[in-house]
Amino acid sequence: MIPGNGSDLIDIRRFEKTLERFEERFTYQVFTEVERTKSNKRAASCAKRFALREACSKALGSGIRMDVALRETGIAKLASSKPAIALMGGGIERLQAVGPSGFRTAINQINTDDYPLAQASAVISARPGDRPEPPKADSS
Template structure:
């Protein structure tokens, strides 16, 4: 069953302006180490890479219904890649706690994420699915 859906559209130029104005302070406050490493390697598309991740954080906060309140912080939501290369989210702190609170007993949550960019826009969609945990999973 789907327990949350969120989307966000982010202006890449706005992220570039934040990078220019606040630099490391902005990057360290919003992004995880993994996100920063990936974005900094992409010199030609640095701002777009950050913007997609910013949009993913916003989309998740909408999918769990809190925005960035009730203990859900941007840095607790990190974009990572599965072994297949598909993006998903690694959650910590209040973001993980909020997802755990939404997940029905006997179910496990799976976060589906898709991101794209086309200058000047970056977009992300998050779908949170709760799947029953098989009885023989012990």
């Protein structure tokens, strides 16, 4: 069962201008400390991460400004080095609310960039079974 999906497409050139103008203020409002370090303020990396947040918020049905704050959605690496959407606070609550009772939910994602565009998709899947804890973003 797929209780939600979303996608987003961003112009990397727009992110370049945003980073030039509001670099510290913008990145601190949107990204976790780990993400700020890993992206190294590269516009393409930041744009992909932001597109994934937008796609995730659409899949959750929350929108960017409703139940889930931007920093409550992060990009984490699993032990296999595969990137995964990591949720905190309202993001975890929203993911649990989207899935039917007795189903385990997960967010599958894909993102890519090909200058001047960055694209991301997020699909929430629900399967019968106990709900495991979703990946959590490293807030350090």
